[in-house]
Amino acid sequence: MEKAPGGTSVGVDDPYDHVDRCDFVTDEGKCRWAREHGHRDPAFADARSAEDFRCPAAVGPDGDAGETPRVSGRSSGAQGDPRDDAEWDWADCPHFRCRQHDRECARCGLEERRMAHSDERPLLEEHHLSYDDAADAAGDGDDPGHEITVYLCRWCHAKVHESWARVDDDASPDPEAIAEKEGRRSREQSELGFESAAERYDGE
Secondary structure, eight states: OOBOTTSOBOSOSOGGGGOSOOTTBOTTSBBHHHHHHGGGSHHHHHHHHHTTTBOTTEEOTTSSOOSSOEEOOSOOOOTTOGGGGOSSOGGGOTTOEEEOOSOBOTTTOOBOOOOTTOOOOOSEEEEESSOTTHHHHTTOTTSOOOEEEEEEEHHHHHHHHTTSOOTTOOOOOOHHHHHHHHHHHHHHHHHHOOOOHHHHTTTO
């Protein structure tokens, strides 16, 4: 499995297998990075601008960027794979980034439940599948270090970093995780419950 620079497991063989789309690709298959941050890489921005900011890794329904683009990952090599229509894989883009936004554990499916005005530790933690210095750690400085993250619950996060669990395991939430989530749910419901002033001060 892939390793973090410190040597701990990240729980996957290939981080790009866990990518749906780049954070900077619009619904129309355009590169938002080139439009908003192009001054940081003028050559890249100019190349995208010359193609109306089309993303070479986002493939439209007919092989061109369209209103509902397909998205590419690493080419699987399978004949007829729609990703083969893309000019680039995500790994080819120097400014690729993919951060999970679904607030549930990518391994066991536990959903986050945050308590308002509470400093309790979150149930979910951001887990990096790749690091900015991953290329240097691998001894290959030519490849860009892309940020690819998912959310893992605290319990799955610990198991992955102990190097025996994988992100794509068919796992169920840990009993302790379920108990913690239900405890928060119960407290949330009790805080939302209505109690009239007459009931609150009855008998005082």
